[in-house]
Amino acid sequence: MRNKRLFILMIGLIVFIAVMGFTLGRTRLTWPEKFLNDAVGTVQGALYRPVGAVVDFFGDLGRLSDVYKENQQLRQTVAQYAQDQATYNFIEAENERLKEELNFTERQKQLYKYRYLIAQVVGSSSNPLDRTIKINLGARDGIKPQMAVTTTDGLVGLVSRVSEFTSTVEPITELDPESPQGVQIAATIFGKEKDSFGIIDSYDAKSGMLQMVKIDENDKMAVGDKVITSGLGNVFPRGIVIGTVVNRQDGDFGLTQKAMVEPAAKFDHLQEVFVVAVPDVNGP
Amino acid sequence: MNMRMNRVVLAGILLVLIENGVLPWLIPSAWSGRLMPHLTFVLAVYVAGYAGRHRAFLFGLGFGLLGDVLYYGSLIGPYAFGMGLIGYAAGLLLERKPLTLAAAMGVTAMGSAALGTIVYMIYRLFRLTPWSYGFSFYWYIAPSLLLEVLIALALYLPVRRFLLKPSSSSSEESAG
Numbered sequence: 001m002r003n004k005r006l007f008i009l010m011i012g013l014i015v016f017i018a019v020m021g022f023t024l025g026r027t028r029l030t031w032p033e034k035f036l037n038d039a040v041g042t043v044q045g046a047l048y049r050p051v052g053a054v055v056d057f058f059g060d061l062g063r064l065s066d067v068y069k070e071n072q073q074l075r076q077t078v079a080q081y082a083q084d085q086a087t088y089n090f091i092e093a094e095n096e097r098l099k100e101e102l103n104f105t106e107r108q109k110q111l112y113k114y115r116y117l118i119a120q121v122v123g124s125s126s127n128p129l130d131r132t133i134k135i136n137l138g139a140r141d142g143i144k145p146q147m148a149v150t151t152t153d154g155l156v157g158l159v160s161r162v163s164e165f166t167s168t169v170e171p172i173t174e175l176d177p178e179s180p181q182g183v184q185i186a187a188t189i190f191g192k193e194k195d196s197f198g199i200i201d202s203y204d205a206k207s208g209m210l211q212m213v214k215i216d217e218n219d220k221m222a223v224g225d226k227v228i229t230s231g232l233g234n235v236f237p238r239g240i241v242i243g244t245v246v247n248r249q250d251g252d253f254g255l256t257q258k259a260m261v262e263p264a265a266k267f268d269h270l271q272e273v274f275v276v277a278v279p280d281v282n283g284p
Numbered sequence: 285m286n287m288r289m290n291r292v293v294l295a296g297i298l299l300v301l302i303e304n305g306v307l308p309w310l311i312p313s314a315w316s317g318r319l320m321p322h323l324t325f326v327l328a329v330y331v332a333g334y335a336g337r338h339r340a341f342l343f344g345l346g347f348g349l350l351g352d353v354l355y356y357g358s359l360i361g362p363y364a365f366g367m368g369l370i371g372y373a374a375g376l377l378l379e380r381k382p383l384t385l386a387a388a389m390g391v392t393a394m395g396s397a398a399l400g401t402i403v404y405m406i407y408r409l410f411r412l413t414p415w416s417y418g419f420s421f422y423w424y425i426a427p428s429l430l431l432e433v434l435i436a437l438a439l440y441l442p443v444r445r446f447l448l449k450p451s452s453s454s455s456e457e458s459a460g
Contacts (some may be wrong), residue, residue: 009369016365022409023360040300040354048303055309121333123304126320127422134304161356168356173317201321205415205423206318233453237329257383268308268316 017053027145027161034163038138043165046120052121054272064090072186114237115277117141119149121270131171131267133157137275138165146236147181148229148276154241154264155229156273158183162272171240171267173208187212187242187261190226195219198259200242209270210243213251221245227261237276286449287335292327295433295447304355316426321431322363324351326365329436330369330443331391333383339376344371353411358412366402369393385440392436393429400425 029037084216099109119135123204139162147159150167157171175183189196196219215221225245231238245260252256303323311319313444331339344367352360374391381387404420407413415423 012365016361020359020361020406020410023356024358030320030358034358036350036353044301044305047301048309052310076427082388125309125355125357126303126307126322126351127355127357127363128317128320128401128428129420131317131415132355132357134355139381173366176412176414178414185444202414206419212395266313268311268313 029161029163032197037134037168038165039161040262041122041134041136041163044090044134045120048122049120049271052269055269056271057163068265110279113230113279114239115184115274115279117277119273119275121273124140124268126269131174132160133169133171133270135164135169135273135275136166138163138167140164142277143167143275147278148237148240149270150274150276151265152269152274153266154243155185156267156270157264159275166187169273172200173176173267174201174262175201175203175210185236186230186232187227188230189221189245190241191223192220192230193230196225197232200227203263204260209246210260212245212259212261212279213256213259215251215259216250217255217257219258221248223247237278240276287331287339287447289335289339290333291334292343293407295371296327296343296388299327300347300350300354301445303351311434315402315427318427319431320394320424320428321435322351322399322428323435324348325370325396326392326439327372328367329388329395329438330383332371332374332454333378333388333391334443334448337372337379340371340375342370344368358407359410362403362406363399365406366399369402370399373398385437388440389433389436393433396429396432397425399457400428402428402434 012263067187088175088200095181115192117137119137122136124133133156143159143162145159145162149156149159157169157174159167160170161168172185175185177184185200187198187200195214198215198219198221200210200212203209204211212227223245227242227245229236229238229240229242243263246260246262248257248259300323303321307321307323308316325344327342328340328347328429331343345364348364348367352363374395377391378387400420401417402426404413406413408417413420434457
C-alpha cells in the first residue's frame with residue numbers, strides 16, 4: 001500500500017515535470033485553454049470592475065483635499081499643452097512635407113502611427129512568482145503577443161498570451177535577464193533621444209526599481225530624467241514613458257554603466273489599460 | 285463526514301473569481317506583491333478534513349490547474365501539483381479525528397508553507413526566479429500564510445453551514 005502511494009507520487013512528479021517543461025516558454029494556447037480563459041475572464045470582468053469602482057470611490061473620498069492642488073497643476077499643464085500643440089502642428093506639417101519630398105515609402109510613413117486600444121482589466125493572478133493580469137481584448141480585436149500595454153502613467157507590460165476574447169499581460173516587474181525568453185526593452189531619455197541609450201532588463205522587488213543596463217560612459221543621462229522606450233527595432237512602440245532615473249553607477253564589469261529606474265506606472269489596482277498596436281511593418 | 289461535492293465545486297469556482305477579481309482590490313498597494321492568499325487552497329484543506337484525501341486530491345489538482353491555466357505566466361502545473369499533493373497530505377493528517385477549527389487552521393498554516401515552498405522550488409528549478417528561498421519566505425510566503433490562516437477562520441462557519449450534508453453535520457455537532 002505504501003509502495004503504491006509512493007509509486008503514484010513518482011509518476012505524478014514525472015508527469016508534472018514533463019507538463020511544466022512542455023509549457024515553459026510556449027506562447028500559443030490550445031483551444032481548451034482559450035475556452036477556459038474566455039469563459040472565466042468574461043464572468044470575472046463583471047466582478048472586477050464594479051469592485052474596482054467601489055474601491056476607487058472610497059479612495060477618491062480620501063483624496064478630496066488634494067484635488068484643489070492637483071487642479072492647479074493641471075491648469076498649468078494645459079496652458080503648456082496649448083503652446084506645445086501649436087508648435088507640434090507646425091513641425092508635423094513640415095515633417096509630412098519633408099517625407100513627401102524625400103520619397104518615403106508608404107511603409108516608412110506608417111511606421112509610427114500607433115493605435116491605442118482601450119482594454120478593461122478583468123483580473124490579476126495570485127501567484128507571487130508569476131504575476132500576470134488579464135484584459136478583455138483578444139485575438140478578435142487584433143491583439144498579438146508582445147504588444148506593449150500602458151496606462152496613462154506609463155508602461156505596464158507586454159501581452160504574453162492571447163485567446164479569442166481575452167489576453168494575458170505580463171507586467172514589466174516580471175522582467176528577468178536569466179529567464180529563457182528574456183524580454184529586454186530598449187530605452188532612452190525624454191529630451192535626449194539622440195544622446196542616450198540603455199536596456200531595461202530586470203526588476204528588483206526589494207527596492208521596486210527597474211534596472212537599466214548597457215549605458216555608455218559618456219551618456220548624457222542624469223538623475224531625475226524621464227526614461228521612455230526608444231522604439232529601436234520597431235517591435236516595440238517608441239515614446240512610452242517607463243519611469244524616472246533614480247541613480248546611476250558603474251555596471252557589473254565596469255565597461256558600461258547601469259541605472260535604477262523608478263517605474264512610472266503602478267502594477268496593481270489597474271482598471272483601464274491601453275494596448276499599443278504597432279503597424280505591421282515586419283511583414284513582407 | 286460527507287460534503288455536498290456539487291456545492292463544493294460551485295464554491296470553488298466562486299472562490300477562484302473572488303481570489304483574482306475582488307482580493308486584488310482589497311490588498312493595499314504596498315502589499316500587492318506580498319499578500320497573495322489562495323482561497324481555493326484553504327477550501328481544499330476543508331475538503332481534506334470533511335470529504336477525505338482522495339476528493340481533496342482531486343479538488344486541489346483541479347482548481348490548482350484552473351488557476352495555472354487562467355493566469356498562465358511562465359509554465360502550467362506548479363499549483364496543480366502542489367495543491368493536489370497537499371490536499372492528499374492534509375487528508376492523511378486529518379483522517380483520524382473530527383476537524384476542529386484549530387486543526388483546520390494549523391493544517392492550513394503548514395500546508396500554505398509547504399505549497400509556497402513547492403512552488404518556489406519549481407520556479408527555482410526552471411530558473412524563473414532570481415530570489416533566494418529566505419527572501420521569498422519573508423517576502424510573500426509568510427504574509428500569505430498568516431492571511432490564509434485568517435481566511436480559514438472566516439470560512440469555517442460557512443463551510444460547515446452550507447457545504448456539509450445536514451445529517452452528518454448535526455451528528456458531528458453532538459459528538460464534538
